[in-house]
Amino acid sequence: MTLLDQFRLWLASIWPEWAAYVTPAIVGIVVVLAFVLTMVIVFIYFERRLLGRFQIRLGPNRLGPEGIFQPIATALKVLLKEDIVPAKADKVVHWLAPVIVFVPILLIFAVVPLHEGAIFADLNVGIVYVVAISSLSAVGIYSAGWASSNKYALIAALRTVAQMVSYELPVVLSILGVVLMVGSLSMNEIVDSQSIPFILLQPLGFIIFFLGTVAEMNRCPFDLLEADSEIVAGYHTEYSGMKFAMFYLGEYGHALAYSSIIATLFLGGWQGPLLPPIIWFLIKVVAVFFVIVWMRSTLPRLRVDQLMAFAWKALLPMAVINLFIVAVEVLWLPEALPWIMVVVNFAFAGVLILLWSKLFVPGGGRVEV
């Protein structure tokens, strides 16, 4: 029983049935939308300041105390810009693409539990829903690149499809490991069953999932589709104004969505001592995002062949083996002794990573195409 369901039942006792059905949904949508947009703005500010500190700079610090109004100023600037559509663009698709990118990201938050029962829709196939919805934005990015009738945008679009399709597999396989342990696809039950966070129970699965999602949200070092040193700005080369803002929001929304899902699946969601659950959830989300920014400030971009090789030769076999190990453990290890599983899985993760880094150096450290 989610909080919204309780609200609906309470409303049904005083309001007509249709109003009691519609109102909680609207309230839920507004709350989720407010949460996403606020957190996206916070993330934009957080990333810019943090990236500044990683590069011994200060980051934006002019507007307001410590520059907290900078993302708002950026948003206003972007909104006021002229909306340019290329003459040879496919106008309808060009207009539609930012929406297709942005809307699935909002949809993901329908199944992210922020608190006990604070979930918009407690789907029993929650995590499958996330996987299904999150791959939709690849369509948006592809259509953006195609509709721009720009060679760089098209290159980026094709790279996106390759990257998204490749990294979807290890991500889904590592999710399966979690699902096997929980025995349910519902996000609520995944959180409930984490008395020990799954990052300890499945370190390898966490690493695969983390890298796979970083690749799916197109962040460094997997940001091939907007590699500004190679292909101007990738799929949003021909975008400006409000549409560009949608892509920008979508990028950070993606980061927020995947950070929340990583926090939910592997870090124990809203669970935690002392502090209220929502604070714990935000701490975990921001911690995951911190690591993403940290990676961005450190690691150089992969080449296309390295990227594909990493997905197919490294992450995918490791994910399969991880799934196998987890399945065997779920089947045979006694449930009363989860710490044995922690030790065994850490050992397996170490061995597998060592083994794969040994295997994954074709040509003496030089990847041959």
Add this chain to the structure above:
Amino acid sequence: MKFERYGIGIAKGMAVTFKHLFRPPITVQYPEEKLLVSRRIRGNELVWYPDKCTGCATCAKSCPQGNIEIVTHIGDENSYVVDKFEVDTGRCMFCGLCVESCPYEALAMGVGYERAQHRRGQLVLSKEELQLSEARRPSGYARPKIEPTLPRQTLLVDWDKGREEGGQKLSLVSLTKKRGRGV
């Protein structure tokens, strides 16, 4: 067994960037914090001393652009009196030849660098504007007597510390305690 290929390199790189979080930022917040320029800067300003100037117009002759305009008349003591000393700094390329050629050290480069104006005409400086003032101080360029009186240049990176330890170790000089504040 070399561990360089087992993800250790990535871990090392991440550690390096993580350390950067705790270093003082190298950013100079310009309007609030200003660096002191080199003492011998052949900078963006000219300083003219009317009491030293004899109106010989050597500077005007040495100027490749012909920017310096001098009008004089012969005064009471059989010496030139400068009526007009005008420099069009909008066309000046700050080569310093006028300063080098001045026989009486009546002209010096300035240490200032904030001389943006709204109108082109404001860049043509008259003899009153060119004189020594609080805002217009001479630099040590071709004027070795002035040089020791000026404050030393501030550097963002303090190399001396590292040299004592025998290596090229960078350490940042923090300019002020107040950092990261808005306007």
